[in-house]
Amino acid sequence: MAITQHDCITCKVRACSILNECDKDTLKAISKFKLTKSLANGKRLFTEGDPVDGVYFIKKGFLKVELNGKEDRPLILKIAGKGNVLGYRINSKHAVHTCSATAVTDVQYCYVPYALFDKISNKSTVLKHQIINLFIDELEMIKKKALTLAHKTVREKVAEAILLLAETFSCENEEPGFQISFCRQDIADLVGTTKEQVSKIIKDFEKEGLIKCTAKKFSYLDLVSLNKIAFFKHPSI
C-alpha cells in the first residue's frame, strides 16, 4: 500500500503535530524510515489487544478511537484527525494497544515501525517529551470524559458531542456549516447512549432552533446555547 515517499521537513501537516518542535536530524531520521500509507473508510488501523508495532501520523481523514471491553458496545474516546499521532508508547508496559482505531473516512498516514521510532526518540529529548505530553493530555481528556459520562444527562452529552463534531469536522472547509462523517450510532457510542436517543435529541435541538441539519449535514449551530446546555447546569437566563 506504500504510496510516494514525502519529506517530514516539508510536510504540510507537521505544523499541527508533535513533530513541529523537533530538530532537523530527528525529522530526517523519521523521513528516512517512515512509510506513507492509506486506509479505506471503515477499515481498522489497529485493534484493542494487538501488539503496538509502530507509530501512526495521521495526514488526512478521520478515525474514531474506541474502547470495547468485553461487550459489543464500543465507547468512542476521541476522534483522531490531521496532525494527530496514534500508537505512540513510552515503554514496554505499553506493548499492547488498549483501544482500537477505525477510519470513518478514507485516511492517509505515515507509519514508523516502533523499533525505529524508539531509537529516534531515544536520541531526541524533545520528541520524548512530546510523547509524554501526549499521555498527559490523554489522561486529562479521559478524566473529563469520565466526569461527563457519570454526571451529565443524555441531552447534555449530545450537546457536547455536537460541539466536538463541529470542532472536528468544520476545519476542513471555510464554509459555514459542516458535514460529519459520523452516523447517529457513532454519536451514541461517543456519549454512551442509543441512536434513537441521539435522533430524538438532535430533533429537539432543531425544534428549539439551536441547530439546522439533515442527517450528516449541519448548516447552523447556536454555539452559545449548545455550550450552555453542555457545560452549565443552571442556564443563566
Add this chain to the structure above:
Amino acid sequence: MAITQHDCITCKVRACSILNECDKDTLKAISKFKLTKSLANGKRLFTEGDPVDGVYFIKKGFLKVELNGKEDRPLILKIAGKGNVLGYRINSKHAVHTCSATAVTDVQYCYVPYALFDKISNKSTVLKHQIINLFIDELEMIKKKALTLAHKTVREKVAEAILLLAETFSCENEEPGFQISFCRQDIADLVGTTKEQVSKIIKDFEKEGLIKCTAKKFSYLDLVSLNKIAFFKHPSI
C-alpha cells in the same frame, strides 16, 4: 505536624510501593528529605487546581481521590491506601493537581517536596520509570472506569463498587468480613449515582443472599455472584 522520622530502607510499607525497586542511594536521599506527617479523617491532602508541591507516600489509612469539575457532585476515581503514591508528576505540564484527595480515615504519610523529589528521580532511572508506569496504570484504570460509567447499569456498578471496597478494606485484618470507611454517598460518588440507589441496591443484594451487612460492616460476600453481576452481561447458568 511532623512526627518521628523513619527510614525508607526499613519502612514496612516500602515493599508495596514504587520504592521497592529503588537502589539504596535513592532511598537514602528520600529518607533524608522526607517529612513524616499525618492527616485527620475528612481533611483534604490537596485540592483540584492546587499547584503540585510534593509527593505523598501513603503509609497508613485511606483517601478518596476525586474529580470535581465545576459541579458540586464529585466522582471518586480511586481509593488510595498503604503503599500508594499521590502527587507524583512527570514534568512541568503537571504543575497543577487535576484531582483532589480527601482522607476517609486518619492517614499517615511521608512527604517529599517536589523540588527535592525531582532531583532524586532525575538521578534514578528506575524511579523515573516507576513514575511513568504509575501514569500508564492510571490511564488504564480510568479507561476501564469510563467504560463502566458509560455502559453498566447502576446495579452492575454497585456490585463492582462493593468488590472494590472488599478488596480495599478487607486486607487490613484477616477476619472474614470487613468494615468500609465509605458512606453510601461515597459509594454513590464512586459509581455516579445517588445514595438512595446505593441503599436500595445493597438491600436487593441482601435479599438475594449475595451479601450480609449493616451500614458499614460487611460480614459476607458471594464473590462469584457479585463478579457475575459486575462483569458479565449474560450470567451463564
Add this chain to the structure above:
DNA sequence: TTCATAAAATACGTTTTCGTATTTTATTTA
C-alpha cells in the same frame, strides 16, 4: 433515474433511575 438498501426519524410502551419525603437505625455527644 430507478430500485434496493441502509440510515434516520418517529412514536410509544417499558424499564430504569432519580429525587423528595419519611421512617428507622447508627453514631456521637453530653
Add this chain to the structure above:
DNA sequence: TAAATAAAATACGAAAACGTATTTTATGAA
C-alpha cells in the same frame, strides 16, 4: 446511658432513558 445528630433504609411519584416497531428519508448500485 440518654438525648441529639447523622446516616441509612424505605416508599413512591416523576422524569429520564431505553428498546421495539414502523415510517420516512438518504444513499448507493444497477
